[in-house]
Amino acid sequence: MIEEEWDVVIVGAGAGGLTLANYLGKAGIRSLILDPRPGIESLGRGELIQPLGLEILEELSFLEGLYGLPHCRNESFRFLDGKGNLLMRSRYSCLEGRFPFSISLEPHLLDQLMLDRLADFPCVRVVFGARYLIHRQEGERVVVEWEENGKKVSSSAGVLVGDDGRRSLVRSSGDFSGQVVTYKDSYLSWSFDLSPGASEILAEQEGRYFLSAGKIFFLFPVSPTRRFFLYMLKDRDRRSLDGQGLDAFLAELDGWVGGIARTLRDGGLRETSQIPEMAVLKVLLKSWVSGNTVLMGDAAHAMNPHVAQGRNQAMEDARVLAPLLCEAISRGRGNPTGALMEYERIRKPVTEQLHRLADEMTLVWNSGNPLVVKVRERVFRGIGRRPPLERKIVRTISGMGFEPLTVMDRMNAFLSGG
Ligand SMILES: Cc1cc2nc3c(=O)[nH]c(=O)nc-3n(C[C@H](O)[C@H](O)[C@H](O)COP(=O)(O)OP(=O)(O)OC[C@H]3O[C@@H](n4cnc5c(N)ncnc54)[C@H](O)[C@@H]3O)c2cc1C
Numbered sequence: 001m002i003e004e005e006w007d008v009v010i011v012g013a014g015a016g017g018l019t020l021a022n023y024l025g026k027a028g029i030r031s032l033i034l035d036p037r038p039g040i041e042s043l044g045r046g047e048l049i050q051p052l053g054l055e056i057l058e059e060l061s062f063l064e065g066l067y068g069l070p071h072c073r074n075e076s077f078r079f080l081d082g083k084g085n086l087l088m089r090s091r092y093s094c095l096e097g098r099f100p101f102s103i104s105l106e107p108h109l110l111d112q113l114m115l116d117r118l119a120d121f122p123c124v125r126v127v128f129g130a131r132y133l134i135h136r137q138e139g140e141r142v143v144v145e146w147e148e149n150g151k152k153v154s155s156s157a158g159v160l161v162g163d164d165g166r167r168s169l170v171r172s173s174g175d176f177s178g179q180v181v182t183y184k185d186s187y188l189s190w191s192f193d194l195s196p197g198a199s200e201i202l203a204e205q206e207g208r209y210f211l212s213a214g215k216i217f218f219l220f221p222v223s224p225t226r227r228f229f230l231y232m233l234k235d236r237d238r239r240s241l242d243g244q245g246l247d248a249f250l251a252e253l254d255g256w257v258g259g260i261a262r263t264l265r266d267g268g269l270r271e272t273s274q275i276p277e278m279a280v281l282k283v284l285l286k287s288w289v290s291g292n293t294v295l296m297g298d299a300a301h302a303m304n305p306h307v308a309q310g311r312n313q314a315m316e317d318a319r320v321l322a323p324l325l326c327e328a329i330s331r332g333r334g335n336p337t338g339a340l341m342e343y344e345r346i347r348k349p350v351t352e353q354l355h356r357l358a359d360e361m362t363l364v365w366n367s368g369n370p371l372v373v374k375v376r377e378r379v380f381r382g383i384g385r386r387p388p389l390e391r392k393i394v395r396t397i398s399g400m401g402f403e404p405l406t407v408m409d410r411m412n413a414f415l416s417g418g
Pocket of ligand 1: 011012013014015016017034035036037045046047048049050130131132133163164165166169189230278296297298299303305308309311312313314
């Protein structure tokens, strides 16, 4: 029995779902959001909000709230080799526009801000502790089955939006074909407070990528007093890492950032097995639309964190999808497939370009081959010496444009980097 009727049901109160609900709420569209968690929770990690994401947050009037949260403003990042020598600096100041910087923070803080705003929209209902189970198309509507505290509920939706993350159940329950690939290497991720006696080099606010043969260590601030790192786990070989023990692991990190070992120990790190591992997935689908059901965010296009774009692209999905949905819904209860296909037409190619770029970066950045490492380091140095090339990289990573380096650009960078 159908218990509720909605214009839109959104599965997942993540970055994309919350952004979409805010756009739809402002437009008065009756929307239901489901999420199985008890509420917004810390993910224990940091994220970068790129200029693209900042533009969307400004459009939704969240900037003031965002700046009130613990965060850091990043004007540049440093790329270093395994010995800590500077390869290049990427500076947001080479961008035109309102946001020549990115913001780093713990993402649940932003999610909570976006959730709180939904209370202003009586047309939006958010249910935590609510797990999507399955859906089916019935005529021009979708019937969504979900459960809350063991009680099954059926809702009818004009459109079902799957924003339930990279392992999406909406995707696997629906008619969506394509690839879900797990990358060979994974990451360990950890957030920690700076202890009062933290070394100066650790306390520095500029985010740093250390790249050496088969090693990646990315350290950035999530607030003036808190840091986050990603450490590449080659071939997902957790057993070797845990076997080596914490001392060996910390000695390696200390080689990059002196003093980090002591701070991590002071913060309660006792063994490597405490550090969560994050597999990296790529979702590449033939279509994001099936009947009145549409996917967005990681459910549609989970991507490698090398491009630092996942959240920003999920938010951009919402920005593009929302007006198309509003228009289709305001026309009446007719078939919204045209609007959904238009969203896919605009958004899918952008994410596919990012996938290709991320794959290329993975091949070059994750490599342990000494020749690749030598060429990579030279190209990095060359980009740092050639402002137009640096600008292309920063524009792409900021989400404000897609300007990957051409073969000629790479040759030029290689020649300049000697
Ligand atoms: C370590 C790490 C670092 C990252 N760094 C960055 C970065 O710097 N910049 C950036 O832009 N991106 C980054 N990302 C990627 C970014 O976190 C994701 O791309 C983004 O969160 C995707 O948002 P989403 O809304 O699509 O999915 P999610 O945020 O994953 O939200 C999915 C939601 O669906 C809910 N859900 C799951 N199953 C169900 C169900 N059955 N029923 C109802 N709800 C369900 C989940 O509880 C969750 O709330 C990073 C990711 C990781 C792991």
